[in-house]
Amino acid sequence: MSTLRQRKGETTHKPRAGGPSTGHTEPEGSSRNAFRIAYLAFGSLVAVLLYLYPNLILQVVEQWTGSSQADSSILTAGYGVDFSADVEKRDAVVEAFKHAWLAYERDAMGDDEYHPISHKGSNLTQAGGIGYTVADSIDTMLMMGLDEEYKRAREWVATKLSFDRDANFNTFETTIRVLGGLLAAYHLSNEDPIFLEKAVDLGDRILTTFDTPSGLPLTMVNLGRQMGVADPDYPGLVSTAEVATLQLEFRYLTVLTDEDIYWKKAEKVMAVIKAARMPPGLATIFMNYQEGRFVPAAIRLGSRGDSYYEYLLKQYLQTNRTEDVYREMYIDTMDAIQSHLVQTSMNKRLTYTAELIPERGRNGELSWRLTPKQDHLVCFLGGSLMLGAVTTEALVGDVPVPPSAQLLTPQGVRDWKTGAELIKTCMATHETATGLAPEIVHFRIPSDGVDSMLQGEAPQDWYIKGARPGQFPPLDARYILRPETVESLFLAFRVSGDKKYRDWGWEIFQAIEKYCRIETGGYASVVNVDELPVRHEDKMETFLMSETLKYLYLLFADASVLPLSDYVFNTEAHPFPVFNPPLRTGFS
Numbered sequence: 001m002s003t004l005r006q007r008k009g010e011t012t013h014k015p016r017a018g019g020p021s022t023g024h025t026e027p028e029g030s031s032r033n034a035f036r037i038a039y040l041a042f043g044s045l046v047a048v049l050l051y052l053y054p055n056l057i058l059q060v061v062e063q064w065t066g067s068s069q070a071d072s073s074i075l076t077a078g079y080g081v082d083f084s085a086d087v088e089k090r091d092a093v094v095e096a097f098k099h100a101w102l103a104y105e106r107d108a109m110g111d112d113e114y115h116p117i118s119h120k121g122s123n124l125t126q127a128g129g130i131g132y133t134v135a136d137s138i139d140t141m142l143m144m145g146l147d148e149e150y151k152r153a154r155e156w157v158a159t160k161l162s163f164d165r166d167a168n169f170n171t172f173e174t175t176i177r178v179l180g181g182l183l184a185a186y187h188l189s190n191e192d193p194i195f196l197e198k199a200v201d202l203g204d205r206i207l208t209t210f211d212t213p214s215g216l217p218l219t220m221v222n223l224g225r226q227m228g229v230a231d232p233d234y235p236g237l238v239s240t241a242e243v244a245t246l247q248l249e250f251r252y253l254t255v256l257t258d259e260d261i262y263w264k265k266a267e268k269v270m271a272v273i274k275a276a277r278m279p280p281g282l283a284t285i286f287m288n289y290q291e292g293r294f295v296p297a298a299i300r301l302g303s304r305g306d307s308y309y310e311y312l313l314k315q316y317l318q319t320n321r322t323e324d325v326y327r328e329m330y331i332d333t334m335d336a337i338q339s340h341l342v343q344t345s346m347n348k349r350l351t352y353t354a355e356l357i358p359e360r361g362r363n364g365e366l367s368w369r370l371t372p373k374q375d376h377l378v379c380f381l382g383g384s385l386m387l388g389a390v391t392t393e394a395l396v397g398d399v400p401v402p403p404s405a406q407l408l409t410p411q412g413v414r415d416w417k418t419g420a421e422l423i424k425t426c427m428a429t430h431e432t433a434t435g436l437a438p439e440i441v442h443f444r445i446p447s448d449g450v451d452s453m454l455q456g457e458a459p460q461d462w463y464i465k466g467a468r469p470g471q472f473p474p475l476d477a478r479y480i481l482r483p484e485t486v487e488s489l490f491l492a493f494r495v496s497g498d499k500k501y502r503d504w505g506w507e508i509f510q511a512i513e514k515y516c517r518i519e520t521g522g523y524a525s526v527v528n529v530d531e532l533p534v535r536h537e538d539k540m541e542t543f544l545m546s547e548t549l550k551y552l553y554l555l556f557a558d559a560s561v562l563p564l565s566d567y568v569f570n571t572e573a574h575p576f577p578v579f580n581p582p583l584r585t586g587f588s
């Protein structure tokens, strides 16, 4: 079985029917001349009409050109928006969640992680578990109405959960999964006090990581000793996404407790980042925590960068769009991404984001090399850009669904289109033997040498680096149950009402069911998305239950469930309500 990309034609992504742009495709072969003649005739007709009815024609041209560049849904609906639940598909996702949870509960209840093939659990450290899986899953049960499962999980939190563990835990992961999970459980359980009590206990332990000269939090925290710990692998450094993805959680903790300290510590990080960014808003993936500055490192939307960008938008939304500093930071940053990182693939003109890698010249001068690598993690960006377009980059407070271009700023129109294109690209990375997308793809560029390496079989747009027929697959070829594409599909569906996003989500769900589901219970990662039969890796990541299945559930649920006007989702898909801020942000 070849591990190479098999092109499967265009069958998966049909253009949306009825839109104004779908009839406008490039002519080919012998029809080209006929097209030219028709085009000339059409041109003359337009000239005459322009002379007779100037305004009418200009309107038509404006609509046509505006909508034919990229995604057409922005200008005219062309489809009826139906936001009612797709009950059958929604319930299939609930069944999948139960298949995952009940296996975990049977084999590993309370352990941090689950291994569905060996039917075992494990903890992150020897010091004992911190509810990594349980805390991450509770709000999904509440949403799905799984009352029995919820009661047992709540009981575990009330009687067994402890953060008094003398070991080092990742600050960011613990915040987004455990603290975020507890806060969302608190909200969705009608404020069951046990969840807030545990959240405050955990938040207080994590607060100690912010005690650095710059205020940037350390990478790890010893929860038992209540002490921040630097990452020995990256001395003096913290990663940008990790320090800038605690703000939603800590601000919400202040709103719930009236204690300002959480808010202030988290906000200080944003002030440091704003002061340190390189013009025009670019951020590398590592910062020096002594001095609060960026160090030369990759600039990317993938690992160690990703959720920094996500939280720029969501901080503005969480504070009910009252803090202009976050809007400005977001818009500057999206401008920078558009100018420096957004690229187009060679053949099918797929939109993707590349990475900038720093290089030192012989005299020590710094230059940046564009690398056409896109992590699966980047697939959050499509939906995020579309959400940003209709909120942060809109001219009015309430933009209809689907939006009309007149109500968006030029950046909003640009980002909406880029977002829709990026989602298409992420769907194109699902064109594999399993229909699952790999962890990392590289896009073709003329100088990549792939053609000579893989004569005749070379993929035209993207490939999995290091994949060779008959050899052990590279780590890039894995699918580890990641949520980012379905997250974007959920957001895109809610802001556009376009049914194709539900169709695509259903395709992904079916691939997960077919290739990741373990018959005896649970779901496992796949070692190579391009290999049949699949080989599994004995691990079920906690984000399957907290994110992937939650976003699929919400995609098929009635859109009045957790409306985007009232909620922000943290980067682990835990929903927090929007609030009018009790404190004003102290920097600008």
Ligand SMILES: *[C@@H]1O[C@H](CO)[C@@H](O)[C@H](O)[C@H]1NC(C)=O
Pocket: 110, 111, 112, 121, 122, 123, 127, 128, 129
């Ligand atoms: C994980 O930690 C909990 C709490 O200390 C303990 O009860 C459980 O046995 C541990 N699980 C494993 C697999 O070691």
Ligand SMILES: *[C@@H]1O[C@H](CO)[C@@H](O)[C@H](O)[C@H]1NC(C)=O
Pocket: 320, 578, 579, 580
């Ligand atoms: C957000 O602001 C709007 C407009 O000012 C207001 O109507 C709404 O109640 C606010 N939302 C919350 C949750 O405070």
